Amino acid sequence: MCDPTTMIKTKNTRRRRRLRVRKLRYKWQRNVHAIEESDSNELGHNGPSESNSDPLVLSENESISALDCGVYSEMSIIGRRKEMEDEVRVELGLTAINDEKYNFFAVYDGHGGAQVAQVCRERLHQIVAEEIVGWGEMDEAEWGKLMEKCFERMDDEVNRGAAAMKTVGSAVVAAVIGNEEVVVANCGDCRAVLGRDGIALPLSDDHKPGRTDELKRIESAGGRVINWNGYRVLGVLATSRSIGDEYLKPFVISKPEVTVTKRTDNDEFLILGSDGLWDVVSNEIACNIxxxxxxxxxxxxxxxxxxxxxxxxAAAVLAELAVARGSKDNISVIVVDLRKPKRSSP
Known part of the structure; x- marks a missing residue:
């Protein structure tokens, strides 16, 4: 039997969570209305509207990670889910190519459990650092080959793991940032968006089973996409690419799409986020915020x-807004400041 004391504690914890989210919603209704006045063409027309249910937003120990070195910040909250399956990783000075240092940022959005996301958090940046050794200056094609190999290695490591991980997977969006370029590798439905000169520039394209090219690839491999509460691979998974998910191969693949974007003086920031953010907040609104x-x-x-x-x-406000707008998932976001220091006049 359950300990009555434990049951009372659990009920009290849930009550505190409900009160916190109601307070957050009430406060954000006013702020969101103010933003809607200036961005009426965007905010309020993206994703589902706010629900009247009581979501589970923060675990008892707050489930918040906010690390800041002056140029970036990360935020993760559990949202409405009972379990936290998101992970984030930041490695400053991960590696160097021709004396140019590169920083690593990644969001991992697990599904079916947190195990694969946790393994990716511990290993993917290490694999990137290992693979990049010996490379000279790289163009977009070479970066693509490098990141594809890294994701393939990561997927192999996961699939050689415990049997319990065979039905677990993780979407990944990773950014390797140097002084001259931003390299983004995306596998799944996380997303990277660059703020540049007042414009929201997506650096990745969500891998959804209903995407025309993804649907064709899945069906060519003998799989099916079924519309069951949204388009899903075999009626199960709502993303068409991921690390892990061995039971859905070869329909769900780990090959990332890689973009290489040259940095400019007009670059402002980079946002990396899980779909818990992007399902309810548009690229434009996120950048405006x-x-x-x-x-x-x-x-x-x-x-x-x-x-x-x-x-x-910025990271905290994006997470709060996603909660206030009814996000049903864990919410993880990294904001990286890309503005270059202004040179003082002589």
């Missing part, structure tokens, strides 16, 4: 961060 945070015009309402830097505010 980050710009407002950078300009000191918008601040978080409830989530705790380790400092008050503009990147920490």
């Amino acid at each position: 980050v710009r407002r945070c950078f300009g000191g015009k918008l601040k978080r309402l409830s989530l705790k961060v380790e400092n008050d830097s503009h990147v920490a505010e």
